[in-house]
Amino acid sequence: MNEPQRARRPGGRSARVAADVHQAVTDLINERGYGNFTVGDVAVRAGVADSSIYRRWGNLATLLTDVALTRLNAQSPMPDTGSLAGDLRTYAAQVAREITGPDGLALLRLAVALSSHGNQGQQAGDDLLVERTRQLQSMLDRSLERGEPAPDALGVLDHILAPMYVRVLLGVDPLTPEYVEALVDRLLRSLHERLP
Amino acid sequence: MNEPQRARRPGGRSARVAADVHQAVTDLINERGYGNFTVGDVAVRAGVADSSIYRRWGNLATLLTDVALTRLNAQSPMPDTGSLAGDLRTYAAQVAREITGPDGLALLRLAVALSSHGNQGQQAGDDLLVERTRQLQSMLDRSLERGEPAPDALGVLDHILAPMYVRVLLGVDPLTPEYVEALVDRLLRSLHERLP
Structure with missing residues (x-):
């Protein structure tokens, strides 16, 4: 001791x-x-x-998933700011910082690679996705409990995460704070306009 | 002869x-x-x-890019239907079919991998991206020439291609025709509502 x-x-x-x-x-x-x-x-x-x-x-796949989840949870805990707009802005900015950071591209490639390397990798990739989706969904559920309209986790994936992921993966343009905010604003507006 | x-x-x-x-x-x-x-x-x-x-x-990177471009151009030539809505719907449906087809995931992984494997790969990946962006931009330019509002190529990447790419890469849900159409409709509507 x-x-x-x-x-x-x-x-x-x-x-x-x-x-x-x-x-x-x-x-x-x-x-x-x-x-x-x-x-x-x-x-x-x-x-x-x-x-x-x-x-x-x-095995290696489990180790890789553990690395990814540990880093994601350390660097991007789900925010709880009291409003959906605040939560989504904070979350999107965190993800942008993380995927453009020194290990960000490696993490993204890991997620892509895990889903493609045999059953072990796929299972590990699924576990990672399920765990992060669960965390994201709790954030969105808090919004619904407050009576705010909220997208589902797939809506956040499609309209906030996917554009950022693909821009970083393909090396297209930097993710400026304005760009990231515009993605969030677009999704928030669509909730009120009942866009899909 | x-x-x-x-x-x-x-x-x-x-x-x-x-x-x-x-x-x-x-x-x-x-x-x-x-x-x-x-x-x-x-x-x-x-x-x-x-x-x-x-x-x-x-070299291998050039060969890989040639494979990707040849397949993309054969399977997904840019449509010219006479309207932006028609062009985007046809294009999005083609891309969805291609990336969910037998070689689709391999193509997507190639695009991701090219951008990450040293200078040769990066150059080859950039060439692929530049060529496909040029083709997409001509389709969008035709719309502007007809006096229709049109997104830029990055808007199509962010709001139509990226969600489909990421869903396929992460193995999330199938790309149904309804889902793909909803992505296009959302982008078309945003042009009239001046969303970003």
Whole structure:
């Protein structure tokens, strides 16, 4: 309990290993792209044994999903500002910052790649999508509970997330704050105009 | 000139090689994903020499772009129906059919992957994007010349293509004709309402 080393590093060895492994995965995705590295490569980069990774995550797809979810939740918790407009603006700005940040493109490519690499990858990709959709839906449900009209999670995906994702993936134009706000405003207006 | 073999195969040997190589690339993308095969693998699959591929395409990124553009242009030529609404509906329905078809996901992943695999890939991805944007813009220009309000190519990317791309990439729900039409109608309506 009083070991200084431990006190300085909350979570201890296990948390350090997880952090090192996560960072190694992010680095490898950036450098080589998904599909071009193995659990062994991650182990070497993180300075841990392969067996530690298999014991903890089971396989590469599960590890990759864990990395993606941990980063998304740390960098983009769902906001709760008290209004749908505020929540959507904050959320959209967070996502824009995250996907244009240093690891953002790697994360997006991971999401794309997970849905395409066999059953394990697909399951992991689905888990990621289901978990983020659940979080987004709770934010939208709060709006409905306040009596505000709200889009469903797919509406947010189609009209706010998808344009940003595709612009970043294709390398088209930067995501300016004005652009991101315009996407949100367009969706908010469509709720009142009963557009689909 | 009178050789029967030749008469039955318009374009001759060169066109056959191109078709075989293109098919080999599409198969390999489907089976292994982009980044997991080489020019040598394509050559083996297509039954041609490596040198034939290098002589004709120069490198893998250029070959991949050629495959993508050829398929896009064959399967989705820009329509010219006489009205913006008709053009956009036809175009959107074509894209939906193409990206949900047997090679569609491979094509989308190729576009994503090209923008991420070093300078050669990025250049090839940019060429693809520039060429398709130019074609789309001519369709939209015809509308403006007729005096109809029209979105710009980025508006079509953001509000029609991006939602379809992302739904297919993430494996969310099928693209029903009703869904695709609703995306087009939403964009058309926004032109008259001066939404962004």
